[in-house]
Amino acid sequence: MEALIETPRLIMRHFVETDLDALALSMANPDFMRFSSxxxxxxxxxxxxxxxxxxxxxxxLPSQFALLEREENRLIGYCGFFRQLVDDVAEIEIGYRLHPDYWNRGLATEAARVVRDYAFEVLQLARVISLIHPANHASRRVTEKNGMTLEKETTFRGFPTLVFSCARTNPSS
Ligand SMILES: CC(C)(COP(=O)(O)OP(=O)(O)OC[C@H]1O[C@@H](n2cnc3c(N)ncnc32)[C@H](O)[C@@H]1OP(=O)(O)O)[C@@H](O)C(=O)NCCC(=O)NCCS
Incomplete structure (x- = not known):
């Protein structure tokens, strides 16, 4: 599967069936799955x-991209889009999870930035959101570094949730 987006340290591409083994290992890891069910x-x-x-x-439809670390060509997580219903409004969320071996190197931010640009430039979306548990400080930082601002606090799937958002600056571009 060819790369869809390349950043200095990451390759992003669509997921394929053969990613199952690597993804299943990550999704069995409690750190990878922090702030989920x-x-x-x-x-x-x-x-x-x-x-x-x-x-x-x-x-x-907008979906998640596989994140591969370039040097090792290893699947280290995902970043991309989820379609969500938030307070009865259909929204496109930018979501991400990274294997803990790769945390705190700026990789989620590197991925989230290009995904935000992809939302506005390729998908031509008017806005995107991120849904973050109030105690998830790392994710909040990623979202802030991605230029998103706190819009409101709500309850999402039974959990207190911060809704960050970002609108396309030039809707006609
Ligand atoms: C959230 C997550 C994707 C961040 O990935 P990452 O590659 O480590 O993120 P980055 O390195 O780009 O940025 C992390 C930022 O959070 C900060 N941070 C990390 N842990 C923190 C903590 N406990 N308290 C406050 N800030 C923290 C880092 O210092 C960094 O900010 P800085 O650049 O201003 O120093 C990763 O921790 C993860 O996969 N967590 C589990 C899944 C998850 O929570 N996903 C998000 C669901 S909304």
């Missing part, structure tokens, strides 16, 4: 990968 079994990762990631991407 918990670790995934291989079966849960299979549904996530095939139904929530690959199927929408193949239908031409």
């Amino acid at each position: 918990g670790v995934f079994t291989r079966e849960q990762t299979t549904s996530f990968l095939f139904e929530r990631v690959i199927a929408p991407a193949r239908a031409g």
Whole structure:
């Protein structure tokens, strides 16, 4: 599968079926799954990968990209889009998870920036959001470094959630 986006340290591409083993390992890791409903079994990762990631991407809908660390060509997580219903409004969320071996090197920020640009320049979206648990300080920093601002606090899937957002500056561009 060819690269869709390249950054100095990352290759981003669509997920494929053969990513299952690597993704299942990550999704069984409690650190990778922090601030979620918990670790995934291989079966849960299979549904996530095939139904929530690959199927929408193949239908031409915004989805998550596989993140590969360039030097090792290793799948280290994902960054991209989830379609969410927040307070009854359909939104496109930028989401990300990275293997803990790669935290605090600026990699999530490097990925989130190009994903935000992709949202506005390629997908021509008017706005994107990020949904963040108030105690998830690292994710909040990534979102802030990505130029998003706090819009409101709400309850999402039963959890207190900060809604960060960012609008395309020039809608006609
Ligand atoms: C959130 C996550 C993607 C961040 O990835 P990352 O590659 O480490 O992020 P970056 O290195 O680009 O930036 C992290 C920032 O958070 C800061 N940070 C990290 N841990 C922190 C903490 N406990 N308190 C405050 N700031 C923290 C870092 O210092 C850095 O900010 P800085 O550049 O101003 O110093 C990663 O921690 C992760 O996958 N966590 C588990 C899944 C998750 O929470 N996903 C987000 C769901 S909304």
